[in-house]
Amino acid sequence: MVLCTKLHRLDLRSTFFTSLRPSFTPNPSSSVSPKTFKFRPTKITAQVSTLSVETSVKDPESDIESLFSSNTEEIDRKRSNKQSNTGASGISSGVKLENITKSYKGVTVLKDVSWEVKKGEKVGLVGVNGAGKTTQMRIITGQEEPDSGNVIKAKSNMKIAFLNQEFEVSMSRTVREEFMSAFKEEMDISDRLERVQKAIEGATEDLELMGRLLDEFDLLQRRAQAVDLDEVDAKVSKLMPELGFSPEDSDRLVASFSSGWQMRMSLGKILLQEPDLLLLDEPTNHLDLDTIEWLEGYLNKQDVPMVIISHDRAFLDQLCTKIVETDMGVSRTFEGNYSQFVEAKAAWVESQYAAWEKQQQEIEQTKDLINRLGAGANSGRASSAEKKLERLQEEGQIEKPFQRKQMKIRFPERGRSGRSVVTIKNLEFGYEDELLVNRANLSIERGEKIAIIGPNGCGKSTLLKLIMGLENPSGGEVLLGEHNVLPNYFEQNQAEALDLDKTVLQTVEEVAEDWRIDDIKGLLGRCNFKADMLDRKVSLLSGGEKVILM
Incomplete structure (x- = not known):
């Protein structure tokens, strides 16, 4: 459905929205990329749910015994190495769900869910709100257990990465440090090597301690070789330009980047772990159009199996090779992208409905035959007809396809407003010494639907709050129409x-x-x-x- 029937293209990157100007004076000969701009108005929160992303921080003056690997640690590491050689039967890559069911407090959410995703495939999980899409992802990651059914993974120690709409990054780290935090084990080994080396230098008079420290140093060096510690820095250096970061960005703080660029960091940390499966839950929420377009292009180049939940139909069209719809607790798989799914689903519903109608006619005809042959010499034929009816109703019953009603919302009648709804005159607004809105002018008339576009952090939500009176402008004015204008505001969160x-x-x-x-x-x-x-x-x-x- 086209929302903007009469579209005013209010681009917040124009001359009167100046929050994207850098807080420094660039060299006239150098070009300035949007990622170098400093955003003040938007408070960015983040979360990344990957497996193992936080770097452990050790106290350099902790007890000397903490430098030595424990027996439990060695056993766990050996068990992990052993498990990496054992795979699950049935699939060569990705993951497969078989007859999954799940209920919450007596309410059945999933009652027959079966589908799979393999290397090179990008599966879009679709369905109405509450259909159980996120529940399926949580079952795949092991965060929840199904009531019945099986989750079959290509290997038992599969790396599953989960990128959702909240990106967790540490604002106090530099960009390179943030990427390096993806290598938890490697960074831990590197930290311990450095600390053991310092301890060796200070243990020259204790030969027994010196021997133990040298043994530990040898063990850590072998572990460093096993996890390719020397390759970590090279991997980060190779990935950063692929994500759009320049070499100069390495030492910049994460906090100086917009949420769109923080999403790239989160995605980069996931890819550095080389996951066997990538789950994305509403990854485009709160991203600007340019960042969404970049994300589409980047993910299209990856061959890691992906499962995507999104209400962005264009995003699913660009990425997905297969659509899995969950409806009334049952999943159905359709090949192709979202647009192809819509066509295939309509054809399936039409075919299913025709088959249901045909069976209903056959059932009615059989009932009528039973009534006519119910007595006398025809009782044998009647008995055969009854068996046929029983078979139709119990074994071969075709379900009538469920046609979900469209949501209908009627706003209370308030009468027709005046022609002028909102008038913005020379509006100015900023934070501290940074001007965000610079002499903005806009007129909104009755019946218009207006899209406000622009990069993350440029002031789109701020403009709405100024119209609603939730923020006070530093200059200019916002005038609501005098006749029958009742403003209301639905926020992001x-x-x-x-x-x-x-x-x-x-x-x-x-x-x-x-x-x-x-x-x-x-x-x-x-x-x-x-x-x-x-x-x-x-x-x-x-x-x-x-x-x-x-």
Whole structure:
């Protein structure tokens, strides 16, 4: 659906939005890349869920015994090496789900989920909010256990990396340090080698301690060779330009980059671990258009098996080789990208419905035959017909394809507004000494739908807050239309304000004090909250369901 029927292209990179200007004066002969700009207005939070990304920090003055490898550590390492040679039967790469079921507090989320992803494939997991897409990812990573069914992995010690919409990075590290943190074991060995070497230099008068330290140093050197410690720096140096970072970026702090560039760091740390499977949960949320386009291109070049959850249809079209839809707890696999899936799904529904109708006609005809042959000399034929009916109803029953109703939202009638809705005149706004909005002018009229675009951190949300009066401009003015204009604002993270202990019905009742209970239930029904969901706690809803509830 085309949202912007009459589109004003308000580009925040134009002359009146100047927050992207660097805080230094560049050499006139040098070009300035967007990644070098300093962002102040956007507070960036992050999380990366990869396996083993945090670098352990040791106290250099800790007890001397902490320098020596424990027996348990050696046993775990040997067990890990042994496991790396054993694989799971049935698949050569990736992962396979077989007949997975999962329920939460009596509510069945998954009841028959089977699909697989192999090397070179990029699988898009799609389905309505609450269908169990993220649950399947958590089952793959081992964060949750299925009630029944099997998760078959190509090898038992498979490296599974999970990139979600929150990127965890350390703001105090440099870019190179952030990438190096992906090598937890390697960095730990390097740190211990350095500390053992210093301890050897200070143990010249204790021959017994000297001997133990030399043995430990020899052990660590062998471990360093086994994990290719010498290759770590080379791998980071090779990957950085592939992700768009220049050599000069190595010593810059992570905090000086926008969230889009921090996403590249998070993705880079994952790829440095050389995962056997990459899971991406809404990776494009909060990214600007340029960064999304870069991410599409970069992921397309990777042949590691990928599973992607996204509501961005264009993103799924560009990347996916296969779509797995989960509906009513059951999964179905369709070859191709999202657009091809939509066509194939429509054809499947049409074919399934025709087969269901044909079977229903056959059942009715068989029932009619039984009624006509139920007595006398035809009882034998009637008995055969009854067996046929039983077989149709129990063994070969074709399910009627479920046609999900479209969500319908009707806003309360408030009457027609005046022609002028919002007028912005010479608007100025900034943080401290940095000007973010510089003499902005904009007119919004009744019926218009306007897209505000621009790089991450350039002030798009700030502009909306200025219109709503949540921020005060340092200059200029925002004028709302005088006739029948009621502004409202849905924030990016507004769903986080929900009370998780309340039920779905209680949440809406709280803000709809003058509504009849039947009207509230009707509203929730139009938003696809079925009757059995009204008493469900908000904490049990999916992220998308929380947004709809909000």
